[in-house]
Amino acid sequence: MFFTVFAVLFLAFSVAGIVCALLSPERGVALSLGCFGGVASVAMGAVGVCALISDTPFEVRLWSVPTVGPLMLSVDKLSGLFLLVSAFVFLATSIYSVEYLQAYLKHFNLRTLSVCYFAIMLAVGLVLSAADALTFLVSWELMSLFGYALVNYQKRDEQSTRPGYLMLVMGEAGFVAVVLAFLVIGGRGPGNLLFSSLRLHSASLGWHARWAVFLLSFFGFGVKTGLAPFNRWLPQAHPIAPANVSAVLSGVLLNLGIYGIIRVNADLTPLATAGPGLVVLLVGAFSALMGIMYANRDNDMKAMLANSSIENMGIITTALGAGLVFMTFHQPLLAGIAWIAAFYQMTNHSVYKSLLFFGAGAIDRNSGTRLMDRLGGLSKHMPLLAALFLAGALSICALPPTNGFVSEWLTLQCLLQSSVLASRSVKVLFALAGAGLALTAGLAVTCFVKAYAMTFLGIPRSNQARQRARVRFPIRLAMGLGAVSCLLLGVLPTYVIPILGRVSELLTGVNAAAALVPPFFNGAPGHSRLPHSFLSDFHNLGAQVGQNLLPAPGLVVLHRGHAQNPVVFAMSTSYMLPVLILLASTLFLAVRFVLARRSKTVRKPVWAGGLASLFPELTYTATGFSSPVRVTFNAVFHPQMSEERLELIAGHFRNSITRVVGEVHVFDRVLFQPLVNRASHIARTLSRMHHGRLNAYSAYVLGTLFVVLLLSRTQVEEHVVLSPALILIVALILDRLL
Amino acid sequence: MSRWVISGLRQGVVTTCYPTRMETAKGTSPGLPARLTPMADEFGQELVDVCPTGAIHFERGEARVDYGRCIHCFRCSRSARYVLEWESGFEWARFASDGSNFVKGAASWPKAFRKSMHIRVVDAGDCGACLNEVKQLNNPYYNMHRLGFFITPTPRKADILLVVGPVNDHTRLPLQAAYDAMPTPKLVMAVGACALSGGVFGPSFVTGTGVKDVLPVDIEVPGSPPPPLAILHGLLVAAGRKPPMPGQDGR
Numbered sequence: 001m002f003f004t005v006f007a008v009l010f011l012a013f014s015v016a017g018i019v020c021a022l023l024s025p026e027r028g029v030a031l032s033l034g035c036f037g038g039v040a041s042v043a044m045g046a047v048g049v050c051a052l053i054s055d056t057p058f059e060v061r062l063w064s065v066p067t068v069g070p071l072m073l074s075v076d077k078l079s080g081l082f083l084l085v086s087a088f089v090f091l092a093t094s095i096y097s098v099e100y101l102q103a104y105l106k107h108f109n110l111r112t113l114s115v116c117y118f119a120i121m122l123a124v125g126l127v128l129s130a131a132d133a134l135t136f137l138v139s140w141e142l143m144s145l146f147g148y149a150l151v152n153y154q155k156r157d158e159q160s161t162r163p164g165y166l167m168l169v170m171g172e173a174g175f176v177a178v179v180l181a182f183l184v185i186g187g188r189g190p191g192n193l194l195f196s197s198l199r200l201h202s203a204s205l206g207w208h209a210r211w212a213v214f215l216l217s218f219f220g221f222g223v224k225t226g227l228a229p230f231n232r233w234l235p236q237a238h239p240i241a242p243a244n245v246s247a248v249l250s251g252v253l254l255n256l257g258i259y260g261i262i263r264v265n266a267d268l269t270p271l272a273t274a275g276p277g278l279v280v281l282l283v284g285a286f287s288a289l290m291g292i293m294y295a296n297r298d299n300d301m302k303a304m305l306a307n308s309s310i311e312n313m314g315i316i317t318t319a320l321g322a323g324l325v326f327m328t329f330h331q332p333l334l335a336g337i338a339w340i341a342a343f344y345q346m347t348n349h350s351v352y353k354s355l356l357f358f359g360a361g362a363i364d365r366n367s368g369t370r371l372m373d374r375l376g377g378l379s380k381h382m383p384l385l386a387a388l389f390l391a392g393a394l395s396i397c398a399l400p401p402t403n404g405f406v407s408e409w410l411t412l413q414c415l416l417q418s419s420v421l422a423s424r425s426v427k428v429l430f431a432l433a434g435a436g437l438a439l440t441a442g443l444a445v446t447c448f449v450k451a452y453a454m455t456f457l458g459i460p461r462s463n464q465a466r467q468r469a470r471v472r473f474p475i476r477l478a479m480g481l482g483a484v485s486c487l488l489l490g491v492l493p494t495y496v497i498p499i500l501g502r503v504s505e506l507l508t509g510v511n512a513a514a515a516l517v518p519p520f521f522n523g524a525p526g527h528s529r530l531p532h533s534f535l536s537d538f539h540n541l542g543a544q545v546g547q548n549l550l551p552a553p554g555l556v557v558l559h560r561g562h563a564q565n566p567v568v569f570a571m572s573t574s575y576m577l578p579v580l581i582l583l584a585s586t587l588f589l590a591v592r593f594v595l596a597r598r599s600k601t602v603r604k605p606v607w608a609g610g611l612a613s614l615f616p617e618l619t620y621t622a623t624g625f626s627s628p629v630r631v632t633f634n635a636v637f638h639p640q641m642s643e644e645r646l647e648l649i650a651g652h653f654r655n656s657i658t659r660v661v662g663e664v665h666v667f668d669r670v671l672f673q674p675l676v677n678r679a680s681h682i683a684r685t686l687s688r689m690h691h692g693r694l695n696a697y698s699a700y701v702l703g704t705l706f707v708v709l710l711l712s713r714t715q716v717e718e719h720v721v722l723s724p725a726l727i728l729i730v731a732l733i734l735d736r737l738l
Numbered sequence: 739m740s741r742w743v744i745s746g747l748r749q750g751v752v753t754t755c756y757p758t759r760m761e762t763a764k765g766t767s768p769g770l771p772a773r774l775t776p777m778a779d780e781f782g783q784e785l786v787d788v789c790p791t792g793a794i795h796f797e798r799g800e801a802r803v804d805y806g807r808c809i810h811c812f813r814c815s816r817s818a819r820y821v822l823e824w825e826s827g828f829e830w831a832r833f834a835s836d837g838s839n840f841v842k843g844a845a846s847w848p849k850a851f852r853k854s855m856h857i858r859v860v861d862a863g864d865c866g867a868c869l870n871e872v873k874q875l876n877n878p879y880y881n882m883h884r885l886g887f888f889i890t891p892t893p894r895k896a897d898i899l900l901v902v903g904p905v906n907d908h909t910r911l912p913l914q915a916a917y918d919a920m921p922t923p924k925l926v927m928a929v930g931a932c933a934l935s936g937g938v939f940g941p942s943f944v945t946g947t948g949v950k951d952v953l954p955v956d957i958e959v960p961g962s963p964p965p966p967l968a969i970l971h972g973l974l975v976a977a978g979r980k981p982p983m984p985g986q987d988g989r
Contacts, residue, residue: 604918605919
């Protein structure tokens with residue numbers, strides 16, 4: 001019953017937002033976007049919460065379309081989680097936009113942005129609640145189009161619209177693949193496109209069809225998720241988009257790709273063999289590694305954050321793939337844990353990435369540049385912004401006790417659980433993926449140390465970075481919301497895991513959360529599930545501390561094994577936080593009052609190599625900081641330097657040396673450029689047929705006809721698929737010729 | 739790889755035996771004239787005129803050599819009618835007579851550097867000779883690392899400031915900055931006649947009378963340039979591991 005209320009409220013406030021944006025004066029558009037967007041996203045989140053709490057999905061039967069069948073909306077737990085996460089990002093973004101959009105007031109039409117914003121909100125709601133293929137595809141397409149409109153909002157010239165266009169084109173290619181995937185699932189099928197009937201029907205698919213569905217949907221949704229190698233659009237689209245759009249793009253739209261992959265491959269057509277799951281696993285790990293490498297290289301803050309999004313999506317996909325493989329090996333419990341890790345990582349990524357994009361946007365607006373080489377020293381006049389950005393950076397580095405740590409730790413633990421699997425080659429692949437993720441985690445720390453240090457510490461490297469600016473309340477509120485969520489998600493994992501466990505239970509049928517959070521807090525009935533000796537061991541360690549204060553099974557994340565190995569893995573960020581605070585304060589006090597008791601502090605200027613003052617040029621730059629990574633992975637980045645020397649007087653008097661370092665992205669260099677070259681070569685060869693001689697053209701027609709006749713003579717039932725294709729080719733050739 | 743191991747083993751230890759035993763090999767030190775020589779007045783006056791840096795003073799029948807000014811040019815041992823005795827050896831380092839932050843050789847002398855000391859070398863208008871000798875300390879023969887002495891690029895990590903050169907106008911501020919950037923306790927060691935007294939350069943229109951014009955000097959190493967072993971002795975004196983040159987009050 002609450003469902004309907006909140007869903008209608010969401011719809012009403014979104015539409016009201018659109019109307020208000022069109023009617024209100026230009027000055028008030030940002031405020032109306034903030035208010036209506038905020039309330040609508042709260043309603044959206046409430047729908048998600050209701051879905052997560054209730055045991056039955058919320059379903060609305062829409063009208064019936066002839067030849068397609070009935071259309072339906074349904075919000076189950078999976079949709080509920082995604083709705084909740086999206087709602088959080090939309091809420092924070094709406095608040096942030098109130099202040100952020102003031103800079104756009106004079107130069108851009110805010111009405112367009114506002115309308116697109118509410119439209120994309122509606123489209124996201126619709127994608128997540130669609131329960132039939134048609135609604136899903138239509139809303140997906142709407143979401144893509146409005147996403148394009150938002151990314152290309154600040155269009156100035158043709159060059160700056162190219163990345164948005166690339167995003168649209170790649171998204172559409174993915175969309176076509178998704179359509180084909182749905183056609184394969186429901187091809188000869190049930191007569192309607194409801195997910196429920198597709199689910200029933202998919203059991204009868206053969207393995208060819210299953211692979212086709214998997215590959216098509218994984219490609220289609222993977223493009224939107226930003227998985228390698230089809231993610232070239234993402235780091236290009238982010239820098240041209242406004243910061244609030246970037247937050248939505250990274251925090252919401254990328255998640256929808258994950259949603260699609262789960263919906264199709266775990267819900268509609270559950271995988272039968274391990275192969276597809278392994279593909280997901282490896283592509284995820286590869287994306288994560290590539291993403292973080294390029295994030296290390298990029299000095300543009302938003303491009304860096306975009307690449308880091310690719311990395312995070314890669315981690316999520318890896319956990320997802322691990323879950324898929326575990327399912328095919330009939331390990332629903334481990335699959336459940338893997339999916340909890342994936343959902344956790346996804347939630348975290350949405351929270352901290354929107355926070356970081358807000359920070360990048362605020363810096364961009366105040367300093368007029370996003371290049372870390374030109375920033376620096378911002379923490380002096382923006383201390384709060386620096387602290388909030390630091391919270392996001394620590395979380396994304398996966399340092400305990402932040403939320404990133406919990407999810408990455410769970411992901412890596414899941415990958416280690418591959419030892420239970422029977423196949424040796426699968427184990428090796430799991431180990432490879434795990435090694436890739438471990439390297440990724442290390443590089444992520446490098447990347448965000450650079451991002452924070454080069455932007456906020458040191459001395460300003462340009463006049464723009466020296467400008468004093470105030471970060472106003474809405475921006476602080478939006479970022480504070482993210483930072484507090486980061487901490488809460490990190491410190492209270494035992495409250496989050498049961499919620500995520502309900503989602504994974506929907507897919508696996510086993511409650512994995514119960515296996516992850518042992519009931520150390522509960523009384524006798526809860527304890528009866530745990531052996532006495534096990535319990536007393538953990539009581540000695542203090543696992544029951546806080547028993548009477550907090551309503552939860554416990555504060556320890558612990559996966560229990562069998563008798564020989566009672567604890568497979570265990571961790572508690574909740575207890576870690578006070579311990580860390582205690583250790584840090586003890587250390588501080590010890591140094592301050594015991595070790596440094598007899599010494600006194602003298603302040604002298606920074607040593608600048610004997611110069612009167614330190615030039616910005618002398619300090620460590622972002623490029624310099626990432627140099628070790630660039631040198632180590634030189635084979636990937638493969639920079640090419642061209643040097644031009646100008647020598648006017650004599651051969652040995654150089655007037656100027658110009659060095660240009662160019663880099664082609666590894667995917668462009670290895671994959672796309674050769675493909676394009678090959679394709680244009682084939683096209684050139686084929687175009688020799690167009691020489692204008694009528695006789696030859698007649699010969700082509702006759703020849704084709706002959707081949708068709710030949711084929712149709714030996715035709716058997718299986719060639720039914722082939723003949724339309726042939727006819728199409730013939731038609732194309734005829735069309736080309738006549 | 740095997741070849742350099744074998745050749746290295748065959749070579750044996752080439753490092754000097756100093757400071758365990760006195761180094762007596764030829765050519766390790768140019769030596770200095772005897773500090774105090776009694777003589778007749780006429781010879782003494784002649785010697786004073788021969789010395790190019792005014793290092794020789796003649797009073798009451800005694801010729802005194804101020805090591806802080808001597809550039810061991812050998813003129814007093816070759817051209818004069820009454821030649822000065824030439825002393826070999828290299829343990830010339832001494833505590834500075836005035837301006838030092840610490841009471842020389844007393845219990846208050848910093849004990850922190852006994853085992854190890856990090857050195858920041860500052861070129862304060864040096865001609866290159868003293869710097870070259872400082873550079874030799876890192877080579878296998880002198881090998882100061884074995885004694886726990888290390889050269890550091892930043893004064894923030896340095897314990898002792900090794901200054902070479904007479905401190906001309908352009909190096910005064912950087913020298914002061916380097917000294918300010920050092921953490922306490924810190925020592926200053928002036929190396930070479932120029933750093934001690936201005937040497938052949940000063941006082942002049944661009945230089946003063948050495949490092950003590952700018953900073954409180956703690957250790958002085960005479961010589962122009964002092965041989966590496968003399969500098970090593972200076973470092974050992976600074977660390978409190980060797981006594982300074984006996985009977986030298988700094989003048």
